Amino acid sequence: MKIKISPSLLSCDYSRMGEEIKNMKRCGADMLHIDIMDGHFVPNITIGAPVVKSLRGCSDICFDVHLMLSEPLKFIPDFINAGADIITVHVESASDTRKCLETIKAAGIKAGVSVKPSTDIENVFEYLDIADMVLVMTVEPGFGGQSFIDAALPKIEQLRSECEARSLKTDIEVDGGINPATAAECAQCGANVFVSGTTIFKNPDPEQAILLLREASTENYMK
Ligand code: DX5
Ligand code: ZN
Numbered sequence: 001m002k003i004k005i006s007p008s009l010l011s012c013d014y015s016r017m018g019e020e021i022k023n024m025k026r027c028g029a030d031m032l033h034i035d036i037m038d039g040h041f042v043p044n045i046t047i048g049a050p051v052v053k054s055l056r057g058c059s060d061i062c063f064d065v066h067l068m069l070s071e072p073l074k075f076i077p078d079f080i081n082a083g084a085d086i087i088t089v090h091v092e093s094a095s096d097t098r099k100c101l102e103t104i105k106a107a108g109i110k111a112g113v114s115v116k117p118s119t120d121i122e123n124v125f126e127y128l129d130i131a132d133m134v135l136v137m138t139v140e141p142g143f144g145g146q147s148f149i150d151a152a153l154p155k156i157e158q159l160r161s162e163c164e165a166r167s168l169k170t171d172i173e174v175d176g177g178i179n180p181a182t183a184a185e186c187a188q189c190g191a192n193v194f195v196s197g198t199t200i201f202k203n204p205d206p207e208q209a210i211l212l213l214r215e216a217s218t219e220n221y222m223k
Helices: 014-026 049-056 072-081 097-106 152-165 180-189 206-220
Strands: 004-007 031-037 062-068 086-090 110-115 133-137 171-175 193-196
Touching (some): 014 206, 049 062, 072 086, 072 097, 097 110, 152 180, 171 180, 180 193, 180 206
Parallel strands (some): 004 193, 062 086, 086 110, 133 171
16 A cells, blocks of 8 residues: 555644645645544534635645534535545544545545544444545544554554455555654554644654654555
8 A cells, every 4th residue: 555644734834824735745745634623523623615725726735634523514515615635524423424425426536434533443344335545543533732542553453454355445544643653553553644743743844754754654564
């Protein structure tokens, strides 16, 4: 599986978002993770579709949009319109997950499904036929800068072996507390897409931070 690094905009300088995005591409990021929070599904609020739409004009980098919304189905058309390349919804939301994934796929973009740390990974298995990506949360969603939850590792392992048993090349993304050490552990279990906010944006040398994440995950993937 191709290793991809997806810096999370949640930790960027919000007064310079456009510049930050351009810089991530220059620094070698494969995609850009955009966290959308409604203050209800998670105890925090971020940005909405109009902001994503205006940022779309700044870069052609892949927009990896993570919807932490109670009713994602209501807002999926707005994020498709805003130029998302991948939209991920949570199985714990109130919307019908399959309907969400079908709506995203019908727009010709990639669909992802996510689980919170306390949700069993088996809950995504019924969507593996349609999902391009599974996002395994490695912290409680809502805030950047939290510590990695080790209990996510066996979930990643179980998911990768289920994908392999079904001959699926599903991307497995991890999000929360990702640094070179935790990226290596997740890669060993079969994760190949690495979201990172703090480790990349708070490093004075983000290019080096991306490189170290890429090295750690490449060297350890399924080892
Ligand atoms: C948390 C978000 C993450 C967050 C990760 O709910 O989904 O994308 O930005 O931040 P770090 O990498 O700082 O743990
Ligand atoms: Zn996220």
